[in-house]
Amino acid sequence: xxxxxxxxxxxxxxxxxxxxxxxxxxxxxxxxxxxxxxxxxxxxxxxxxxxxxxxxxxxxxxxxxxxxxxxxxxxxxxxxxxxxxxxxxxxxxxxxxxxxxxxxxxxxxxxxxxxxxxxxxxxxxxxxxxxxxxxxxxxxxxxxxxxxxxxxxxxxxxxxxxxxxxxxxxxxxxxxxxxxxxxxxxxxxxxxxxxxxxxxxxxxxxxxxxxxxxxxxxxxxxxxxxxxxxxxxxxxxxxxxxxxxxxxxxxxxxxxxxxxxxxxxxxxxxxxxxxxxxxxxxxxxxxxxxxxxxxxxx
Numbered sequence: 001x002x003x004x005x006x007x008x009x010x011x012x013x014x015x016x017x018x019x020x021x022x023x024x025x026x027x028x029x030x031x032x033x034x035x036x037x038x039x040x041x042x043x044x045x046x047x048x049x050x051x052x053x054x055x056x057x058x059x060x061x062x063x064x065x066x067x068x069x070x071x072x073x074x075x076x077x078x079x080x081x082x083x084x085x086x087x088x089x090x091x092x093x094x095x096x097x098x099x100x101x102x103x104x105x106x107x108x109x110x111x112x113x114x115x116x117x118x119x120x121x122x123x124x125x126x127x128x129x130x131x132x133x134x135x136x137x138x139x140x141x142x143x144x145x146x147x148x149x150x151x152x153x154x155x156x157x158x159x160x161x162x163x164x165x166x167x168x169x170x171x172x173x174x175x176x177x178x179x180x181x182x183x184x185x186x187x188x189x190x191x192x193x194x195x196x197x198x199x200x201x202x203x204x205x206x207x208x209x210x211x212x213x214x215x216x217x218x219x220x221x222x223x224x225x226x227x228x229x230x231x232x233x234x235x236x237x238x239x240x241x242x243x244x245x246x247x248x249x250x251x252x253x254x255x256x257x258x259x260x261x262x263x264x265x266x267x268x269x270x271x272x273x274x275x276x277x278x279x280x281x282x283x284x285x286x287x288x289x290x291x292x293x294x295x296x297x298x
Contacts, residue, residue, distance in 0.1 A: 076108035107285035152183035160229035161187035200224035222258030
């Protein structure tokens with residue numbers, strides 16, 4: 001039976017047009033007020049976005065006479081200020097024809113370039129891509145995971161992950177890409193020292209002397225997962241996500257990311273800022289980016 005409170009969703013407005021909702025029962029409304037189009041939609045993000053893409057934006061575009069071209073460049077490993085300083089000399093000659101917006105994310109920065117002159121936009125985009133180099137991982141809707149997966153596929157390489165602090169998040173991001181079974185072997189959430197030791201081969205003396213959160217343990221975890229899963233590359237993450245567990249020697253946000261490949265083993269140390277969720281998310285993205293950069297450099 002339908003709850004009484006939901007029955008108003010069956011009512012039809014006497015003014016304007018109803019906007020269909022393919023993902024829910026609450027419809028939208030479109031009407032004109034003083035020669036201005038007004039659109040009302042439910043606040044549920046997926047439903048609102050579906051109605052925006054299916055009805056609202058196409059309706060607005062009917063009355064737009066000037067085209068606007070937009071490109072998004074996606075960057076990781078650089079902060080907003082350093083990017084702005086780096087590319088400022090390039091964008092100044094295009095200030096009259098192109099607009100630049102910096103869109104910081106938790107783990108990177110998007111640069112949105114827009115212009116009514118597509119030739120000028122493409123010219124500037126080409127120069128920006130060359131200047132940003134390895135920090136630029138994709139455009140528009142590209143994800144770091146999909147770009148890295150594409151590189152792994154092209155090189156016929158596989159990857160396996162050993163996670164501690166991220167608790168499966170790294171595995172999730174690698175496997176969120178359709179077709180990732182071609183290069184993703186799998187992973188282990190080695191949260192306890194016993195799993196690190198008994199399943200992945202981290203030595204007892206390593207854990208006793210250096211601790212689970214250390215470059216030594218991270219390296220052995222990466223080597224262990226690569227051997228265990230017979231993958232080309234092994235990636236490990238171990239750290240302190242907080243908000244508890246930090247010490248002066250090993251503060252919250254301290255993370256070690258290990259990389260293991262035949263004849264190439266190393267560990268990188270990071271201190272990430274933010275809450276537990278942000279630290280784990282940054283750790284995951286940086287770990288994937290390490291794989292991407294190594295594939296490009298090699």
